[in-house]
Amino acid sequence: MNRYLKLVHMEVDRFKYILAGLMSLTLVCQFGAVIWMTMSAVSYRKSGAWRNGGSMDYSYSSSPTGNLSFTDVMSTTQSIFMIPILLSIGVLAIYVFLIWYRDWFGRNTFIYRLLILPTARRHIYFAKLTAILIFIFALVSFQLAVLPVEKSIFNLIVPSDLRDPSYFSDIIYSNPALGMLIPWHFDSFLVYYGIGIIAVIAIFAAILIERSYGRLGILYAILYLGISVILLLFPMFGLGLDDVNGYLYPNEIYTIELVMCVVVMSVSVWLGCRLISKKITV
Incomplete structure (x- = not known):
C-alpha cells in the first residue's frame, strides 16, 4: 500500500x-x-x-x-x-x-523503470x-x-x-x-461520472492491448473499444427504451444497462491488470 x-x-x-x-x-x-x-x-x-x-x-x-x-x-x-x-x-x-504514452516515449523510456520497481505491477x-x-x-x-x-x-x-x-x-x-x-440529481451524477470512469478504464485497457501486441495491437485496441461501446449502447438504443410497445419495461432495460456497465468495467480492469503484469516486458 x-x-x-x-x-x-x-x-x-x-x-x-x-x-x-x-x-x-x-x-x-x-x-x-x-x-x-x-x-x-x-x-x-x-x-x-x-x-x-x-x-x-x-x-x-x-x-x-x-x-x-x-x-x-x-x-x-x-x-x-x-x-x-x-x-x-x-x-x-x-x-x-499521455499518462501512459509519455512513460514509453519520454526520456530514457521511464516505463521500464516503473516496471522493474519492487512492487506489484497492478x-x-x-x-x-x-x-x-x-x-x-x-x-x-x-x-x-x-x-x-x-x-x-x-x-x-x-x-x-x-x-x-x-x-x-x-x-x-x-x-x-x-x-x-x-x-x-444524484442518479444523474452517478450516470455521468460512472460512464466517464468506465470510459477511462476501457481506454486504459485498449492502451495496454496496443502496447502488448505492437502494430497488430492497434487493431485489437480499436476492436476492444468498439465492442465496449456497443455493449454499453445496445441496451439503451437496441432494446427500444423509448418504444412504448417494446418487449421489455424501462426498469428491465436499465438493469441490463447496469449489468453491461459492470461487465465492461470488470473485464477492462482485469484485462489491464493482466496485461501489465503478464504480457508487457522490459
Whole structure:
C-alpha cells in the first residue's frame, strides 16, 4: 500500500502544474465574467436607462423591477464559463492517453523503470487510474468552492436594494456548463461520472492491448473499444427504451444497462491488470 501511494503521489506531482493552470484559468475567466457583467448591469440599472428603453440590453434580469440576481448573471455568462470547463475536459481526455504514452516515449523510456520497481505491477495501473480520478474530482470540487466566492463578489458589487436572492439549485440550472459538470440529481451524477470512469478504464485497457501486441495491437485496441461501446449502447438504443410497445419495461432495460456497465468495467480492469503484469516486458 505504501508503494501504491508513492506511485499515486508521483503521478499527481507530474500533473500538478497543469492542474494549477486549469484552476487559474477557471478563476480568471469566471471571476472576470461575473465582475464585468455585474458592474455593467448595476451601472445601467442605476442610470435609469432601463426605464426609458435604453439602447443597452440587460433583459437578463428576471425581476420586473429590474433587480439583479446572481442566477441572472450566471445565465448570461454561459459561453465564458464554458471555456475553462470544456478546456479542462479536453485536457483530461488527452491526459488519459499521455499518462501512459509519455512513460514509453519520454526520456530514457521511464516505463521500464516503473516496471522493474519492487512492487506489484497492478499498483502502477491503479495509481494512474487513481490519479485521473483525483484530477477529475479536484476540478469539480474547485468549481463548487469557487461558486460561493463568485456569489460573494456579486453581493459586494450589487447594492442590497437592487439585489434579488439566488438559490444554489437555480444557479446550477441557469448555466448548462455547470449543469453538465455538477448534475443536481444524484442518479444523474452517478450516470455521468460512472460512464466517464468506465470510459477511462476501457481506454486504459485498449492502451495496454496496443502496447502488448505492437502494430497488430492497434487493431485489437480499436476492436476492444468498439465492442465496449456497443455493449454499453445496445441496451439503451437496441432494446427500444423509448418504444412504448417494446418487449421489455424501462426498469428491465436499465438493469441490463447496469449489468453491461459492470461487465465492461470488470473485464477492462482485469484485462489491464493482466496485461501489465503478464504480457508487457522490459
